[in-house]
Amino acid sequence: MDDLRADLQLAATLVREAGHLAASMRAEGLAASHKTSLSDIVTAADHAAEAHVVARLRAFRPDDSILGEEGAAHQGTSGRTWVIDPVDGTWNFFHGLDWWCSAIALTTDDDVVLGAIHHPATDTTYAGGPGHPATRDGLPLASLGDLGVHEVCAATYLHPDRHTTPVGAAWRRAVARPATLRVLGSGSMDAVAVATGILGVSFQHDVPLWDRLPGEALVRSLGGVREEVEAGGVTWNVLGLPTAAGEVVTALRDER
Template sequence: MTIADDADLAARLVRDAGELAHRMRSAGLEAQTKTSISDVVTAADHAAERLVVDTLATERPDDGVLGEEGASRDGTSGRTWVIDPVDGTYNFVAGLDWWCSAIALTDGDDLVLGAIHHPATGRTFVGGPDLPSRVDGEALGRIVDRPLAESCVTTYLHPPYFSGEVGAAFGRMAARAATLRMLGSGSMDAMAVAEGRLHVVCQHSVPPWDELPGAAIIRGAGGVTRHVEAAGVDWYVAGAPTAVDEVCAALTTP
């Protein structure tokens, strides 16, 4: 089994999960609130995650799984598949197109690869630190380095955090960027960075299923990823190297 075999499997898993969720949305769904009005889940999330978990149980039975919607299995291989069946569920429920299905593969502490399928366009991204990133089999261009002042930052900050130390750190970062976008799907935001349409991802308290698929593909396209502690929370920053460094400096320097 090679990394190419794993990449092919990952691409198939996210395509199947994304297409299932898209069909279920077209048939009509009701959403349930998890932690807030913007944090929702549907039957499509659960069905897509189950599809991925069942396929992995057959094709990678020794690997572990960790899913956003509760799937969890310890493996014996040291490898774990991290699953986000529908990333951007609020957008998904609202009928917006900025959502996807995503998966990452880790081996111990090492990030091996990520795959992301965008049902609205039918495109599938795959890449990793040692796997040059591709979309539908075509190589992505390398991320072009640039300073934060010339960068569009894609981010999200929940309204309760607008004030206080977290809001102040966010404000320092935002003030140094060329512009901001809050689009509602961390993995799709990462794909916009990997393609050079946006330039930096920045968000705090990011769970692994929201971080790792996009992080792998950004790294496979020549970008960098970092974590930094600021205002009592952990910030995840990824994209063009110089801009990433300047975001981290802005977050940590009052």
């Protein structure tokens, strides 16, 4: 447990530093380039924040592997991997919206061990993992209760060009269930909103590890669940309160 506590402290420090670096670079002015689509962008701040985290990990955890959204990769010998998202919600970040963060997770071959997320707009850091209570700026967060999907707000996203495909059909079944919906633009921040009781569930398809693992660790540490389901020819990631998440999974795959 002492080792995990040290890892959590390191993770929290790294995401704070990455978030502060990205925010300071944005304040000075940035350009953006496109990756896979017009809405999938990257900036120099993404690369600089990732490079900073990688350098710190190589110094403090030299035996661990590293995987970063912007291309960082190192094969270690410990059986542990740090998964880095230097700026999650880059569209929001670049366009001046506050719903973005810096995030990191630590995994083993078996599971995610911990996650940490820093929200620069409020200068708040969240950290936790399965078996270790989650915290906000070092203070414990309350455990999650349980509600049905019809009682909660859900965060989700589906790219507009997929609304009329089989993926869209599955998505429409699920979005008909919650009390209300939000499309916010950062998977890790959506997970923070679940962990703090603002949202009840989030769901999106084909979520990469850096977008999934930090928030999953946080939510699971508080009694939430992560479910995976195939529907519409894609893999959906569902994160939230146990009953709400289960009902979203059922809706996604129910083709009757």
